[in-house]
Amino acid sequence: MRKIELRGKLIVFEGLDFTGKSTQVEILAGRLRKMGLPVTTTREPGGTELGESVRKVILSNDHTELLPLSELALFITCRAQLSSEVIKPALSAGHVVVSSRYRLSSLAYQGYGRGLDLRLIEQLNEIATSGRQPDLTFLLDLPAEKALQRRGEVRDRIEQEDLAFYRRVRTGYLDLTDDDPSVHLLDATASIDNIAHKVLRLVDL
Numbered sequence: 001m002r003k004i005e006l007r008g009k010l011i012v013f014e015g016l017d018f019t020g021k022s023t024q025v026e027i028l029a030g031r032l033r034k035m036g037l038p039v040t041t042t043r044e045p046g047g048t049e050l051g052e053s054v055r056k057v058i059l060s061n062d063h064t065e066l067l068p069l070s071e072l073a074l075f076i077t078c079r080a081q082l083s084s085e086v087i088k089p090a091l092s093a094g095h096v097v098v099s100s101r102y103r104l105s106s107l108a109y110q111g112y113g114r115g116l117d118l119r120l121i122e123q124l125n126e127i128a129t130s131g132r133q134p135d136l137t138f139l140l141d142l143p144a145e146k147a148l149q150r151r152g153e154v155r156d157r158i159e160q161e162d163l164a165f166y167r168r169v170r171t172g173y174l175d176l177t178d179d180d181p182s183v184h185l186l187d188a189t190a191s192i193d194n195i196a197h198k199v200l201r202l203v204d205l
């Protein structure tokens with residue numbers, strides 16, 4: 001992808017918790033800005049005022065009663081707000097939008113992880129994003145065991161999940177993307193610099 005083609009494009013980092021998505025978002029965004037491109041960075045869940053409030057509810061350990069369907073509805077709420085308030089306007093203004101997580105997260109976590117119907121999730125994703133798919137996705141892939149080894153003592157509600165859950169989510173990511181040419185699989189056991197270098201090469205910078 002050449003410089004001019006990056007304007008108005010949506011680039012997403014996906015992967016399990018603790019794979020370093022937000023670090024890579026910042027590195028790529030910094031590089032794009034240095035090239036003089038307008039860049040908007042964002043994250044899910046969150047990225048809007050309402051979304052950040054909902055994020056607190058989703059991740060709070062006080063809400064262990066949250067049903068899988070309720071959890072999905074909250075993620076979809078965040079995505080709809082983010083899409084309408086931030087992503088769509090930024091893309092229309094010619095920004096490169098770089099996001100940590102997007103539609104694939106709900107398919108992997110709520111679909112494969114929680115067992116909710118993938119078609120239902122896709123329908124909600126379509127509505128929440130007005131059908132906007134990422135132009136490019138970097139999947140930071142890490143075995144579930146390794147992801148959990150990076151987990152600290154203080155854990156949010158989802159980080160409390162067991163190895164079997166994280167294994168299902170990882171399988172989901174791999175299954176959902178294996179024949180998608182817009183998704184680049186990156187080994188998240190590599191160093192930050194090494195991953196960043198590969199990302200920059202793949203966007204032709």
Ligand code: TYD
Nearest residue numbers: 016017018044045075101105106109158159
């Ligand atoms: P995030 O802030 O990306 O956590 P991390 O930086 O640790 O990767 O996401 C918070 C949690 O929300 C994370 O455990 C993944 C989960 N999640 C879903 O289960 N479904 C979704 O659709 C999204 C966007 C996130």
